[in-house]
Amino acid sequence: EVLLVESGGGLVKPGGSLRLSCTASSFVLGSYTMNWIRQAPGEGLEWVSSISSSGSYIHYAESVKGRFTISRDNAKNSVYLDMSGLGVEDTALYYCARDLIGYYSFEYWGQGLLVTVSS
């Protein structure tokens, strides 16, 4: 069974920073492009960032560009999202998701991690 387990969420004050981690079980994460996708309370899904299997290609949504950094450690079967300059608008459930190889879609998702930005 493909498992993606996110960790590192929680409550942070506006302007603060947080690191999210996503660790894969039962597959080699290094073979896949990985993504972070979020869902704000009562809102729809929003793609946040992606990183290619080697880490060479990285992309961000405009809403997080310059504030969030995606990275990966294939030896640890993990992908990360470093978030800084957080605002209340970043409050959301954050999912890591694995690409469907060769296709523009997200094949497997983690259970999600709540990030709350509040004073």
Place this chain on the structure above:
Amino acid sequence: QSALTQPRSVSGSPGQSVTISCTGSSSDVGGYEYVSWYQKHPGKAPKLLIYDVTKRPSGVPYRFSGSKSGNTASLTISGLRGDDEADYYCCSYAGTSSYIFGSGTEVTVL
């Protein structure tokens, strides 16, 4: 970039068919054959139902089908079942390795 437009809710009786629309622009839905659809039950991770407009991953029932015309993609659920009650999201590739999701549609089985 605003979310793709989906109806807030659709409903149908068991056994019926429902269709969810997903309207974007020539920069996303209309510009690429890369629309995907996801089913999300409360508290669960989203599940991929359709990719590349019409393709179904292994294990997804034939009851779920996708199509596209111009800037609007559609998901049809045939033979509606109780466990189809969920939120459904479309997603389109939007160029330069970015994606845009739909606003989401709540499907209710009457």
